[in-house]
Amino acid sequence: MTVIKATLAAALLIHNRLGGRAPLHGTLPERLAVILRSRKLAIALLFYLIAQINTWLDRVYLGYGRRAKDAYHWPQEIAVVTGGSGGLGRRIASGLAAKGTRVAVLDIAAPEDGAWPSSLASRIQFYQTDLTDANAIRTVAEEIRSAWGHPTILVNNAGVPNAGQSLLHAEPSRTKLTLEVNLLASFYTIHEFLPDMVKHDHGHVVNVASAASFISGVKAADYAASKAGLLALNETLRIELQTIFKAPSVLTTIVHPSFIRTPMTRELFKSQSDFLEADEVVHAVVSQVHQQRSANLFLPNARVRFGATFRAFPTWLQDHLRLQISRGLLKRSRVTVTWPPNEAK
Incomplete structure (x- = not known):
């Protein structure tokens, strides 16, 4: 009804x-x-x-089919949040720590003084980590296990934002960094923290992707590729947990937010009237962890869920919609790109 x-x-x-x-x-x-x-x-x-x-x-x-077998006891759980020194990650770390969970924050940049409320600071530990380096992540993972034990919650949140450049304007070094932080880092963290979750059939892996996982347009090739790759990683993880690892109670969540209102998007776009607030995404992630259930989260639900069906359309219709979306974004963009590059303003 x-x-x-x-x-x-x-x-x-x-x-x-x-x-x-x-x-x-x-x-x-x-x-x-x-x-x-x-x-x-x-x-x-x-x-x-x-x-x-x-x-x-x-x-x-x-x-319901993918619920935790055993109830989570939040003061006994250990979470890892990548990219947790600022932005979404800082707030996600606070949301998890608010229920007593100890949180290890992995980030290349140190948090600002007072990044977390004093009431939560004792439960949040910062580990300076180069997330593009698998060996560095392995070293930090050993430190966390030695200090606290095996993490049971992994939030792959770290990400390099879209720089708003075309394929031929983007610097190769920036493209490499985008793919390493947005995608490969999640492979590295899963490789380190998943084995104990599988061993005890207890844990939750959250991957923060994007609406760009489904719909790519102008000036976002590297970013969209990284998020589409994260979607493929999450899908494979969910199936392997059931078939190869025999750990069906290890939960998986992937989050697909549309544009989020941030200082970076203010630099890229003239108008952000229909953008999400950061707290909407944070609330969705933290709530899903606390519900102890797997999920595919679309934010906002109707618009991004429509994007998830996008690739089922015939090519002519896909490209028609991509053109309409891209032209709309170009009108709102503050970053002007022209060709040849020496004519760019």
């Missing part, structure tokens, strides 16, 4: 936006009759209903 009610609520919204005049009220059969008399409304509602059913099935599979 929840799906039906949500569908009827969406019907009212779509009905109004399409300029429908027949009222959508009365009994359920009467409202369905109004919907079916409007072809556009009926088609829109059909797609919406399919999406709602699939969302529900995903939640059943990931949420």
